[in-house]
Amino acid sequence: MLLLAAAFLVAFELLLYMVSPLISPKPLALPGAHVVVTGGSSGIGKCIAIECYKQGAFITLVARNEDKLLQAKKEIEKHSINDKQVVLCISVDVSQDYNQVENVIKQAQEKLGPVDMLVNCAGMSVAGKFEDLEVSTFERLMNLNYLGSVYPSRAVITTMKERRVGRIVFVSSQAGQLGLFGFTAYSSSKFALRGLAEALQMEVKPYNVYVTVAYPPDTDTPGFAEENKTKPLETRLISETTSICKPEQVAKQIVKDAIQGNFNSSVGSDGYMLSSLTCGMAPVTSITEGLQQVVTMGLFRTIALFYLGSFDSIIRRCMMQKARSETADKTA
Numbered sequence: 001m002l003l004l005a006a007a008f009l010v011a012f013e014l015l016l017y018m019v020s021p022l023i024s025p026k027p028l029a030l031p032g033a034h035v036v037v038t039g040g041s042s043g044i045g046k047c048i049a050i051e052c053y054k055q056g057a058f059i060t061l062v063a064r065n066e067d068k069l070l071q072a073k074k075e076i077e078k079h080s081i082n083d084k085q086v087v088l089c090i091s092v093d094v095s096q097d098y099n100q101v102e103n104v105i106k107q108a109q110e111k112l113g114p115v116d117m118l119v120n121c122a123g124m125s126v127a128g129k130f131e132d133l134e135v136s137t138f139e140r141l142m143n144l145n146y147l148g149s150v151y152p153s154r155a156v157i158t159t160m161k162e163r164r165v166g167r168i169v170f171v172s173s174q175a176g177q178l179g180l181f182g183f184t185a186y187s188s189s190k191f192a193l194r195g196l197a198e199a200l201q202m203e204v205k206p207y208n209v210y211v212t213v214a215y216p217p218d219t220d221t222p223g224f225a226e227e228n229k230t231k232p233l234e235t236r237l238i239s240e241t242t243s244i245c246k247p248e249q250v251a252k253q254i255v256k257d258a259i260q261g262n263f264n265s266s267v268g269s270d271g272y273m274l275s276s277l278t279c280g281m282a283p284v285t286s287i288t289e290g291l292q293q294v295v296t297m298g299l300f301r302t303i304a305l306f307y308l309g310s311f312d313s314i315i316r317r318c319m320m321q322k323a324r325s326e327t328a329d330k331t332a
């Protein structure tokens, strides 16, 4: 009898142990909250700012170009839901100097109060074959996409932990879940965010601070149009196997996941598949999420093999085409 009771107790403990990481965090209330969006003057960042503003948040936009910042501020202010709301603009390069970033975050906190949510969205992409990319491009992308997310996060984390409130969002990319032709510089800078986010989440969870990594697909923004100009043919053909998303849709999903404290945020069926495939040892925030990952892993890996095969054949076709046009050039 005693043995049975003990066995029950052990089983119960084990169950608690397994379920405890699955307890969902309390959603963050956006009305009146202070949301800082780096890269908030354009594209996905601007749409995230609008989405938060529509839900009653106070916004700080961080980017370099002052004209673009003011333009975005005007656009965002059209969506106000009460006359207390403020959009603050701060011009700074997030990738250069930590002290500078810390100072502007302090200024923003003096004006609009402690930061409740930080969205690290400033970033850029340059595509090209490994040997064609300048070495300085690797440095620039790592500085902006990785360190440009470390600096603002480092500047807000202490206050968030003290207040036991906070959300930090890292905007990675689907190219931060798998490496693709042409993205040796970009993918690595976006993969880095995942490592940062996993380690940070483990540190700050006991303080009720939650981290979200977003993996947007190709999204119709000024930044995407810029990147498109640098893509090798292979990269363009591979990215054309999926459709292009609206920044409003991506922003909506990111804000929703950040409020809920979900570790992953993705859009569309490709996004769903990639997130399940690459979940690794990432934290889970609900039982259904964990179960979905366990159940879908094998199936998605099988589908992924077909994708990889089709990418290989695109690359082979491009090589053959180039070889043919070269011999045609020689004979002409």
Ligand SMILES: NC(=O)c1ccc[n+]([C@@H]2O[C@H](COP(=O)([O-])OP(=O)(O)OC[C@H]3O[C@@H](n4cnc5c(N)ncnc54)[C@H](OP(=O)(O)O)[C@@H]3O)[C@@H](O)[C@H]2O)c1
Pocket: 038, 039, 040, 041, 042, 043, 044, 045, 062, 063, 064, 065, 066, 068, 092, 093, 094, 095, 121, 122, 123, 124, 125, 144, 148, 171, 172, 173, 174, 215, 216, 217, 218, 219, 220, 221, 222, 223, 224
């Ligand atoms: N669009 C896509 O297809 C796609 C897909 C996956 C992931 N993403 C990621 O999503 C994020 C936003 O992309 P997007 O396409 O919306 O970009 P975007 O339209 O080019 O906007 C980039 C924003 O970042 C700011 N910024 C750039 N460099 C900065 C710096 N050094 N310091 C401070 N601010 C800086 C820009 O303003 P200033 O130039 O004035 O500084 C602008 O506000 C990026 O991290 C990108 O890698 C985009």
Ligand SMILES: *[C@@H]1O[C@H](CO)[C@@H](O)[C@H](O)[C@H]1NC(C)=O
Pocket: 225, 228, 229
């Ligand atoms: C990308 O650039 C190519 C030309 O290099 C063009 O044909 C295509 O329409 C562009 N796509 C987008 C979405 O801008």
Ligand SMILES: *[C@@H]1O[C@H](CO)[C@@H](O)[C@H](O)[C@H]1NC(C)=O
Pocket: 253, 257, 264, 265, 266, 267, 272, 275, 276, 277, 279, 289, 292, 293
């Ligand atoms: C990732 O997040 C999306 C919503 O952004 C959700 O639909 C999906 O189930 C999540 N995937 C995993 C593997 O957690």
